[in-house]
Amino acid sequence: MEPYILVVEDDRDLREILCESLRLEGFGVVGAEHGEAALRHLKTGARPCVILLDLMMPIMDGWTFREKIGQDRSLAQIPIIVMTAVGGERAKLVPSNGTLSKPLEIGAVVDAVQLFCPARVDLRRL
Numbered sequence: 001m002e003p004y005i006l007v008v009e010d011d012r013d014l015r016e017i018l019c020e021s022l023r024l025e026g027f028g029v030v031g032a033e034h035g036e037a038a039l040r041h042l043k044t045g046a047r048p049c050v051i052l053l054d055l056m057m058p059i060m061d062g063w064t065f066r067e068k069i070g071q072d073r074s075l076a077q078i079p080i081i082v083m084t085a086v087g088g089e090r091a092k093l094v095p096s097n098g099t100l101s102k103p104l105e106i107g108a109v110v111d112a113v114q115l116f117c118p119a120r121v122d123l124r125r126l
Helices: 012-024 035-043 062-070 088-092 106-114
Strands: 004-008 028-032 050-054 080-084 098-101
Touching: 004 012, 004 035, 012 028, 012 106, 028 035, 035 050, 035 062, 050 062, 050 106, 062 080, 080 106, 098 106
Parallel strands: 004 028, 004 050, 050 080, 080 098
Antiparallel strands: none
16 A cells, blocks of 8 residues: 555544545555544555644544554554644643644644655646
8 A cells, every 4th residue: 555644533524524635745645533433444554754633533542542552563653643622731632743733734744744644646737
Protein backbone atom coordinates (compact mmCIF):
# COMPACT_ATOMS: atom_id res chain seq x y z
CA MET A 1 0.00 0.00 0.00
CA GLU A 2 1.21 3.49 -0.82
CA PRO A 3 2.09 5.82 2.07
CA TYR A 4 -1.03 7.27 3.62
CA ILE A 5 -2.33 9.24 6.59
CA LEU A 6 -4.64 7.65 9.16
CA VAL A 7 -7.16 10.22 10.46
CA VAL A 8 -8.74 9.13 13.77
CA GLU A 9 -11.60 11.51 14.52
CA ASP A 10 -15.09 10.81 15.88
CA ASP A 11 -16.73 13.91 14.40
CA ARG A 12 -17.83 12.56 11.02
CA ASP A 13 -18.00 15.96 9.32
CA LEU A 14 -14.54 16.97 10.50
CA ARG A 15 -13.10 13.55 9.59
CA GLU A 16 -14.56 13.78 6.08
CA ILE A 17 -13.35 17.37 5.61
CA LEU A 18 -9.84 16.43 6.76
CA CYS A 19 -9.73 13.34 4.56
CA GLU A 20 -10.99 15.16 1.49
CA SER A 21 -8.74 18.19 2.05
CA LEU A 22 -5.68 15.98 2.43
CA ARG A 23 -6.63 13.99 -0.69
CA LEU A 24 -6.90 17.26 -2.62
CA GLU A 25 -3.36 18.05 -1.44
CA GLY A 26 -2.19 14.76 -2.97
CA PHE A 27 -2.07 12.50 0.11
CA GLY A 28 -3.48 9.02 0.52
CA VAL A 29 -5.89 9.00 3.47
CA VAL A 30 -7.85 6.49 5.54
CA GLY A 31 -10.38 7.63 8.17
CA ALA A 32 -11.40 5.91 11.42
CA GLU A 33 -14.24 7.03 13.71
CA HIS A 34 -12.54 6.13 17.00
CA GLY A 35 -9.48 4.48 18.46
CA GLU A 36 -10.87 0.95 18.36
CA ALA A 37 -11.62 1.22 14.63
CA ALA A 38 -8.13 2.63 14.04
CA LEU A 39 -6.57 -0.20 16.04
CA ARG A 40 -8.52 -2.80 14.02
CA HIS A 41 -7.24 -1.15 10.85
CA LEU A 42 -3.64 -1.28 12.08
CA LYS A 43 -3.99 -4.93 13.12
CA THR A 44 -4.47 -5.79 9.42
CA GLY A 45 -0.80 -4.94 8.91
CA ALA A 46 -1.49 -1.52 7.42
CA ARG A 47 1.17 1.07 8.32
CA PRO A 48 0.38 4.75 7.80
CA CYS A 49 3.26 7.19 7.57
CA VAL A 50 1.52 9.36 10.21
CA ILE A 51 -1.59 9.24 12.39
CA LEU A 52 -3.72 12.32 13.04
CA LEU A 53 -5.30 11.51 16.41
CA ASP A 54 -8.22 13.15 18.17
CA LEU A 55 -8.15 12.69 21.95
CA MET A 56 -11.78 12.90 23.03
CA MET A 57 -13.68 10.08 21.31
CA PRO A 58 -16.22 7.44 22.32
CA ILE A 59 -15.46 3.70 22.44
CA MET A 60 -11.68 4.22 22.61
CA ASP A 61 -10.26 7.68 23.24
CA GLY A 62 -6.94 8.97 21.97
CA TRP A 63 -5.12 8.42 25.27
CA THR A 64 -6.08 4.72 25.33
CA PHE A 65 -5.33 4.28 21.63
CA ARG A 66 -1.85 5.78 22.08
CA GLU A 67 -1.20 3.56 25.06
CA LYS A 68 -2.23 0.42 23.13
CA ILE A 69 -0.11 1.11 20.05
CA GLY A 70 2.81 2.05 22.29
CA GLN A 71 2.71 -1.50 23.66
CA ASP A 72 3.07 -3.02 20.19
CA ARG A 73 6.62 -2.78 18.81
CA SER A 74 5.40 -2.88 15.22
CA LEU A 75 3.09 0.12 15.81
CA ALA A 76 4.96 2.15 18.41
CA GLN A 77 7.19 3.91 15.88
CA ILE A 78 4.38 5.35 13.75
CA PRO A 79 4.45 9.14 14.14
CA ILE A 80 1.37 10.64 15.81
CA ILE A 81 0.08 14.18 15.58
CA VAL A 82 -2.53 14.94 18.22
CA MET A 83 -5.53 17.06 17.23
CA THR A 84 -7.29 18.46 20.26
CA ALA A 85 -9.38 21.17 21.82
CA VAL A 86 -8.10 19.92 25.20
CA GLY A 87 -5.22 22.03 26.35
CA GLY A 88 -2.80 21.90 29.18
CA GLU A 89 -1.43 18.88 30.93
CA ARG A 90 -3.98 16.31 29.71
CA ALA A 91 -2.96 16.77 26.08
CA LYS A 92 0.71 16.54 27.04
CA LEU A 93 0.12 13.08 28.52
CA VAL A 94 -0.06 11.64 25.01
CA PRO A 95 3.40 10.97 23.57
CA SER A 96 3.30 12.53 20.12
CA ASN A 97 5.31 14.08 17.33
CA GLY A 98 3.23 17.24 17.39
CA THR A 99 -0.03 18.84 18.47
CA LEU A 100 -2.62 20.72 16.43
CA SER A 101 -5.18 22.80 18.29
CA LYS A 102 -8.82 22.74 17.29
CA PRO A 103 -10.36 24.43 15.47
CA LEU A 104 -7.94 23.17 12.84
CA GLU A 105 -6.47 25.15 9.98
CA ILE A 106 -5.93 22.90 6.96
CA GLY A 107 -2.66 24.65 6.11
CA ALA A 108 -1.26 23.76 9.53
CA VAL A 109 -2.46 20.16 9.12
CA VAL A 110 -0.78 19.87 5.71
CA ASP A 111 2.45 21.37 7.05
CA ALA A 112 2.45 18.92 9.97
CA VAL A 113 1.82 15.77 7.92
CA GLN A 114 4.36 16.73 5.24
CA LEU A 115 7.09 16.14 7.80
CA PHE A 116 6.22 12.43 7.81
CA CYS A 117 4.22 11.58 4.71
CA PRO A 118 4.94 12.34 1.05
CA ALA A 119 2.11 13.52 -1.14
CA ARG A 120 1.38 11.09 -3.99
CA VAL A 121 1.24 13.92 -6.48
CA ASP A 122 2.69 17.40 -6.20
CA LEU A 123 -0.42 19.26 -7.31
CA ARG A 124 1.39 22.59 -7.26
CA ARG A 125 3.44 21.48 -10.26
CA LEU A 126 0.45 20.62 -12.43
